[in-house]
């Protein structure tokens with residue numbers, strides 16, 4: 150029995166707990182290839198939900214989905230060596246077709262800038278061709294040398310990559326921020342994970358970008374996780390790929406570009422942030438199954454009547470658009486079923502037993518707090534709907550409290566090191582802007598600057614490393 154449920158406590162060994170939950174809940178399975186995993190029904194369903202939500206958002210704002218080849222000629226990546234140099238050791242190559250050596254080896258896309266922007270150069274002639282706002286959902290391969298971890302760092306993963314080209318710098322800037330806002334909405338209001346948003350420092354930004362904006366969450370072990378990124382590419386790629394247009398002024402201009410992405414990494418964050426000692430806890434808005442109905446019919450004389458009621462409620466829930474299942478398997482006990490659905494993180498369980506039937510009620514058990522309540526049989530659907538909403542907001546509130554608890558403001562380096570040691574999480578401190586201080590802190594503590602908050606939240610203090618005046622307040626953390 151013990152090998153069915155989770156055997157490691159989240160608070161005892163977080164890393165082992167994570168792996169156990171991911172495997173036992175039916176989220177992922179290891180594959181024969183190191184660093185490549187199988188996305189099972191539980192996780193793929195969450196991915197589909199993320200796709201559904203994000204597709205709706207970007208289509209509303211005029212983006213369209215496309216699909217580019219997964220092979221990128223070596224010469225394309227070389228053209229961009231300035232921006233991709235650091236990544237070269239991570240590229241996987243195809244060198245043969247059948248038994249014939251290829252004339253030019255092909256990279257398996259680690260990201261698609263080069264192939265997409267070479268194509269933009271063909272598509273764009275005049276200002277009338279702009280803007281171009283495209284997105285693709287695809288797989289990506291990066292031959293990681295660091296230890297891999299399901300969802301967080303795998304050699305193959307799924308993502309969306311958005312790529313846009315605009316007439317003006319202002320338009321590109323707005324695009325970067327609009328997408329950042331949509332990402333934030335997905336993360337906070339669907340996945341129930343609060344994030345900090347801001348700008349990367351020069352040493353942490355994408356080399357091909359003018360600036361990189363980022364969304365960062367904190368995991369229960371105190372490490373930060375980058376949840377998504379939206380880049381302002383300026384005219385950097387337009388110069389390399391010669392993407393130009395004749396403007397209304399009849400002069401030639403280079404386009405202004407953006408790129409942005411989120412990946413299946415978000416699913417790893419979901420497990421880490423909300424899961425507990427019994428397994429997954431799914432936020433209702435992305436839960437593959439929102440409600441499970443378990444009839445308690447063993448040894449019950451009125452099992453027929455119980456089942457009938459259960460089916461009635463199931464149909465009503467479905468009609469209202471909820472994803473509900475009726476677990477009427479006779480070969481398992483209710484207790485076994487409870488454990489299994491808890492492991493899978495189903496937010497609400499409806500129990501109907503002989504006593505419930507007699508009193509014309511149902512018992513509702515919520516996954517986040519394990520609290521049980523009863524509702525009148527006729528109000529079961531309404532009560533469930535309300536409970537799902539409550540769970541969604543409670544999960545967010547709980548995660549938000551953790552984020553706050555794991556954020557420490559410090560004045561000096563001693564305080565910095567102490568906070569990092571004792572509490573982990575985000576350290577809010579002033580930084581003079583010198584990359585050398587940033588690098589020293591990284592070397593000495595392992596923490597990096599995760600982001601600089603946006604203008605409106607700006608504050609100043611003495612640099613936590615060198616003590617220089619009027620440094621800007623930034624967020625440091627150790628990270629995944």
Ligand code: 86X
Nearest residue numbers: 233236239240259260310378408409410
């Ligand atoms: C950076 C930049 C950008 C579109 C995103 O962050 C969102 C979606 N792309 C990705 N990046 C690389 O450019 C890269 C390149 C190579 Cl060749 C590689 F092997 C790994 C990479 N990793 C990240």
